[in-house]
Amino acid sequence: MSKNFYIDNQCNLKIEYENLINDLNQIKSFNTYCYSTDYYSIFRNIILSLLIDEPIYLLDFDFSKEEIKKLTEIDDFEKIANINVSLKKINNFEDVLNRISLVKNWKVFLYTSGTTGLPKKVSHDFPSITRMVKSSLKHSEDIWGFAYNPTHIAGLQVFFQALLNKSTLVRLFGLPNDMIIDSIINYNVTHISATPTFYRLLLPIKEQITSVIRITSGGEKLDLITMQRLKNIFINATILNVYASTEAGTILAAECDIFTLKKENQHLIKIVNQELFIHSSLLGKSDTFNLINDWYATGDLVDVISESPLRFRFLSRKNEMINVGGYKVNPQEIEQILLSYEHIKDARVYSKKNSVLGSIVCADIVCNDNTITIPEINILLRSKLQEYKVPRIINFVESIKQTRSGKKVRK
Amino acid sequence: MENKLLEIINTVLSNRGKEQIVKLTSNIHLRNDIGFDSLDLAELTVRIEAEFGLDIFEDGIVNTIGEIFEKLKK
Numbered sequence: 001m002s003k004n005f006y007i008d009n010q011c012n013l014k015i016e017y018e019n020l021i022n023d024l025n026q027i028k029s030f031n032t033y034c035y036s037t038d039y040y041s042i043f044r045n046i047i048l049s050l051l052i053d054e055p056i057y058l059l060d061f062d063f064s065k066e067e068i069k070k071l072t073e074i075d076d077f078e079k080i081a082n083i084n085v086s087l088k089k090i091n092n093f094e095d096v097l098n099r100i101s102l103v104k105n106w107k108v109f110l111y112t113s114g115t116t117g118l119p120k121k122v123s124h125d126f127p128s129i130t131r132m133v134k135s136s137l138k139h140s141e142d143i144w145g146f147a148y149n150p151t152h153i154a155g156l157q158v159f160f161q162a163l164l165n166k167s168t169l170v171r172l173f174g175l176p177n178d179m180i181i182d183s184i185i186n187y188n189v190t191h192i193s194a195t196p197t198f199y200r201l202l203l204p205i206k207e208q209i210t211s212v213i214r215i216t217s218g219g220e221k222l223d224l225i226t227m228q229r230l231k232n233i234f235i236n237a238t239i240l241n242v243y244a245s246t247e248a249g250t251i252l253a254a255e256c257d258i259f260t261l262k263k264e265n266q267h268l269i270k271i272v273n274q275e276l277f278i279h280s281s282l283l284g285k286s287d288t289f290n291l292i293n294d295w296y297a298t299g300d301l302v303d304v305i306s307e308s309p310l311r312f313r314f315l316s317r318k319n320e321m322i323n324v325g326g327y328k329v330n331p332q333e334i335e336q337i338l339l340s341y342e343h344i345k346d347a348r349v350y351s352k353k354n355s356v357l358g359s360i361v362c363a364d365i366v367c368n369d370n371t372i373t374i375p376e377i378n379i380l381l382r383s384k385l386q387e388y389k390v391p392r393i394i395n396f397v398e399s400i401k402q403t404r405s406g407k408k409v410r411k
Numbered sequence: 412m413e414n415k416l417l418e419i420i421n422t423v424l425s426n427r428g429k430e431q432i433v434k435l436t437s438n439i440h441l442r443n444d445i446g447f448d449s450l451d452l453a454e455l456t457v458r459i460e461a462e463f464g465l466d467i468f469e470d471g472i473v474n475t476i477g478e479i480f481e482k483l484k485k
Binding site: 324325352354355356357360374375378379387388392393 | 425426427428449450452453454456457458460466468469
């Protein structure tokens with residue numbers, strides 16, 4: 001029986017590795033700009049680009065025509081960028097892997113998910129995008145819940161982890177919660193990698209799920225409450241917290257919220273005024289990187305726990321700190337307290353400008369039910385926070401806006 | 412306008428567990444009579460701006476209800 005490559009309940013699609021090879025053998029043209037809602041077609045095009053050793057540009061499908069024009073500097077990329085393809089017949093999947101291992105010119109161009117302004121273009125070559133891929137026989141039985149946008153770096157890393165081990169991908173991203181949970185259970189998903197926002201919005205889950213052995217969280221700070229709730233549901237899973245960025249891919253991993261830097265990597269990371277800096281040798285390529293003597297300022301603030309070995313915990317994004325009359329407020333600290341309240345499903349803490357104190361703290365809250373009131377939330381917050389940190393304006397909302405990468409919109 | 416302003420002031424007061432006021436008069440002092448601190452005043456100005464589209468503290472400190480009325484009438 002042939003193995004499944006990709007399963008998508010939303011599109012009623014089940015593609016076996018054999019189907020993938022047949023499809024690849026029939027392709028006659030390739031467009032270097034990949035712009036599609038169809039995940040399978042995106043995956044197939046990435047594989048094709050590797051087989052013909054040509055660069056590929058991944059465009060989010062919700063980019064407007066105007067944005068695409070600015071990003072690609074081409075008026076009609078669908079017509080212009082087509083390349084004729086005549087692939088030497090692929091006989092089996094091992095053949096695909098062998099040819100992929102020979103790529104020289106291949107690059108993938110991505111657009112970082114900036115929440116304001118035009119996204120930045122970043123490119124990665126094959127070694128940099130697959131740096132963290134673990135390839136071995138034991139991974140061939142892995143079944144990956146695909147919970148990221150396929151045109152972003154985290155999605156690509158999951159894709160390559162699955163592809164290079166001939167594992168199965170099961171789509172979870174962009175699906176309703178009941179379909180996500182059905183897909184995890186019905187297809188015995190063993191590994192899921194997603195943002196904390198993805199996990200938070202999936203909770204609460206009524207039943208325990210036993211098939212999953214690894215939960216990876218990245219892209220945002222994972223709060224301890226969500227981590228504990230995940231442990232209660234995915235009872236057989238190890239939970240891994242990774243630090244990654246479009247600029248550099250995955251850099252660090254931790255089993256709780258404290259990251260420890262290995263001795264051999266100490267020269268690649270430094271912390272200045274609480275901000276994490278990454279050495280340029282870890283970065284992909286982009287014209288927009290602002291390097292200071294070969295160091296890239298990540299904008300991520302950390303709390304150093306020990307110097308040698310370097311151990312630290314992420315606090316927040318530098319530009320997300322709220323200044324209330326000279327006092328700095330970390331929105332994530334407040335969100336974590338809100339999330340500890342069982343009736344609260346998700347929360348976004350942000351600032352509102354004013355001419356008295358500069359900013360005040362506000363919060364949008366998504367509730368699991370209608371049983372809590374704003375005064376009750378205020379009492380909870382006042383018992384745990386200093387007065388200037390307590391959100392002054394609280395709104396109940398249906399949902400919290402997400403970026404194209406599935407993170408919380410903070411601006 | 413007066414009723415809306417009363418409602419806003421009482422929202423600020425009740426969110427902090429303080430006693431609400433029944434009626435607004437021009438001579439009521441925001442700090443001395445109502446007991447607003449700087450955080451309350453910041454919240455007040457954000458809520459007034461959301462309702463009336465005007466930043467009452469833009470040109471400096473406002474002390475009394477009467478001064479807010481003046482700003483909103485302009």
